[in-house]
Amino acid sequence: MRKSLLTAALVALLPVTLIAEERGPVTNLPMPRFVSMKTTEGYVRRGPSRTHRIDWIFKHPGIPLEITAEHGHWRRVRDRDGMGGWMHYSLLSGSRTVLIETDLLELRRSPLPDAPVVAQLELGVVARVRECAGTWCELAVQGYKGWAPKSHLWGVGADETID
Template sequence: MFTRVHLLTALTLLSLAAPAAAQETKVPYWASIRSEEVNMRVGPAEEYQIAWVYRRPQLPLKVLRMKDGWRLVQDPDGAKGWMNQRFLTRQRTGYVVGKEPADMRQAGEAGAKLLWRIAPGNVGLLGDCDAGWCQFELGKRKGYVEQARLWGAGEP
């Protein structure tokens, strides 16, 4: 009986800790779009007007605020609005910025072999960043891109 009481107490404490841990997430932080289509709203509820409709899975977003199950986010163009958290993931992605294509290199240095040139607006998976270069995966293409050319890399 004594063991059951301890087990029940431990399970109760764990169930209370999960929601508390979710609230401890510090903002801002990076997220990305999980779905094929998601609405950005002007407020944190489905009753609010839709400001934008996104059809860009993996598009990185900066989460600025949290309210219940909603996140105030900013996209690479600076647009801000609210998205339901179920359409977001913590998977790190990068969005190629600038007016010219970004170089993808074999190693994280300017003199490394050029593998591809990536047009601005492309979105890929983001790996570790070090010394101003980030591992970047765009489809089957893998290499390193300058961190300054990727929105979603570095501190939010």
């Protein structure tokens, strides 16, 4: 009897201490997750097939998108503003990019608030992610490389590490 009470007590603690990461049913990759648009034009449809109506056309290659669902060869995506729908997976890339959310964001030589400034990035610029650790990400954009705080970027999770 004591063993079953102890087991029940441990099981009751599991949801608090172990949080299961949701995985996509098709790819078994984490959900939600960020990707980027591979092509210069990407049709966003109302549902997961070519017979569904096109609601949006994304026209910025490399723009970060968040995958929120999977169905066969289709991924439900949303952009920074929450707009989106279903896109064919062939239009998406695993290459990571971010959208700059602060005007004249200072890109720094190292991940320190007082490190020398390498460049200033305008609001809405898309940058390639090279690495993320802690609260900083190393970015590359138009020949410049440097570090920026995650809190000023859209396209990377607050607790996400990228090597």
